[in-house]
Amino acid sequence: MKMKTLLMAGAVAVTATGAWAECAFQNDTTVKTLSAGFEAWKSVTEAMAECGNVEAELDQEFRTKQPAAFAANPALYHIGGVSNGTITPLLNEGTIRPLNDLVEKYGQNLAPNQLIMVGDDIMAIAMMVNTQALTYRADIFEDLGLEVPTTYDELFAVADKIKEAGVVDYPLGGMTMSGWNLALEWINMYGGLAGNNYVNADGTPNFNNAEGIQALETIKKATEYMDPEYLVSDSTYVQQQMQQGKIAMANLWASRAGAMDNEAESTVVGKVNTAAAPLPAEGAAPVATLWWDGIVLAKNISDEEADAAFRVAMEGLDREMVEANNDDAIWIVEGYQPGRLAEGAIATATHAPAPVSYPSTTEMGLVHTAIGNQIPGFFTGEKSAEQALADAEEEYLTAAREAGLIQ
């Protein structure tokens, strides 16, 4: 169950005409992009738009729109913004094209770790890595003399003290909106405890176990420190809570941290720091998954359009864009200088043991959906943790049978 209100879509269209001052070439072919709506995509699509004739659509609902839009012939968009989670349906349905020849032609500046390979084919160009980091109000921690928590137990102890001090509405924020967001919280927590063991080799589920239950119970404990309406709280909401000084800590997407220093929106500019995502238990991996975000090109477009789209994309992913928007993301494009707000994400990514790299598999997609549909019942008190995971297991099996993965 994805977050699928038609309403929070927040579709922003950035259309630029005429201004290709900072672009190396003048683009005459219409290029349409569809991507998520966080800061990094705004920067990248704005840089692409400098070449002219670029229509960018930034939509948090891109996940559900993309597969159908790319399956159309001709495809409704040329460039898609994807991550390792959202590339799976596109790969499965074969609606994106290998980029080997285009990389050879225009991709001289790409670093090797930007190339997302499936076998010998380059299927996507990554531009940034993303993961979770503990985002916290350094000023509050200093005033109250608190240590930055490294485990969830410490996090709860710190949250108690912040609650006592009463300096914010709620000590914690969380990306716990029922559906995709809440499922990711659980996936991060379970990955920290059990590693990449969501399914067995034969495709049967492997999460209805002690670690799965521990993950659910830890998240439930965390929600006691949150806004009681936490089941409608997505990453944008947490970002705003932080910006408006309503919460003091959140294990938040690294891509959201940059917004804390955005003077137009934030009331806490310069007061927020990041640290590694806390561990669910001593010796475990951080409560996080490693993601990359990048671009793919549709298969159902002409080669000329693909050529133009790829050149525009390279302009959007160049050194100038990174230098102008350094703090928007953990870029893996040359020219990136990790800033203060990137410290946490880098600490998460380089922690040993390392967090799980979110698997780009059909099975993982089914796990994500089944968990997202079934665990909210545990948080509303309708189900026990065991029952919620058993229900998720059953839904996964039904979906996996329908998808032909298991018999």
Added chain:
Amino acid sequence: MKFKTFAIFVGPSLFMMIVFIALPLISVFFQSFYVTQPVIEQVEVESCTAGFLTQNCTTEIKNQPVLDENGKVMTRTTFVGLDSYRNVVQPDRVAAAISNADWRGLMSIDFWKALRFTVTFTLITLPLVIGVGLALALAVNNATKSIRGPVIFVSLLPFIITPVIGALAIRWLFVGDGILTRLMEAYSGQDIAMFAQAWTIELLMLFYRVWHVAPFAFVIFYAGLQTVNQDAVEAAIVDGASRWERLRYVIIPHLMPLIVFVALIHLMDAYRVFEEVVGFRSQAHVISLQWLTYDFMEPDDAGNRAISRASASAMLTMIGIVILLVPLLRRTWRDHRGSSH
């Protein structure tokens, strides 16, 4: 009327109904018995993803769909009988829950949770909509002529608002730091979260639906009130009937066909409750049957749509509506036969 004239008038609408209602229904009916799945192959691939500074390459066995020569996913469709219905209704778990008298166990199955809400929502809003609509109509009918126009206009406003927008407006008024929640908090001195538990959400949904639909009932009843036989009312007054008795024995019997009509329309509408779930983002707490069907239709994170389960759920929703409508339809049929002779 000559049959030819009749056919010319009814033909276009009949054609549209066949194309847009009957044929899709038949198609959904058949789809609910079949499952279409991609043909899956297992391949060993080395895939490389981006890490910070380094590239992470892993070789693993991956399940992936086979593509045909046109680049489309190869699929095969198999007859599965009632499997999709079984997956939606989950009879084994229902039997277990009933034998243990375990209400929570039953409510942990999505379909039954949705059915419980849909039925209670429909049955609670029905009398409220009719009651509020009738009260409004009587009030306006008794109001002085000069203010009737403005009162009718204001009463109709909620009906004009697009349902999703109306639901969103209610959500924004009552969400965590919404203006009305703030007012209630200031008044009661407590921290109030209207969207943190199911019963408050359901209450808001009921309120919203009655507020939104009552004007429709009002308009119909108000029109009906204009045709009440004044002689009968005056005769009742002469006989010493009180205001309540006049309403009970003269006006309501006169409006009965309209009440049945409003009830029919409302049952059909309310059973398809959907906007409230989307607008209030209540899927963690409250879901409806229509929303369940929609959720099956939406691609999951692997890009698959559960078309068969969606079809099964849609068929079950339709059966539910028919069951609810049967008593009312039988009544209309009886009245119709009684009056046509």
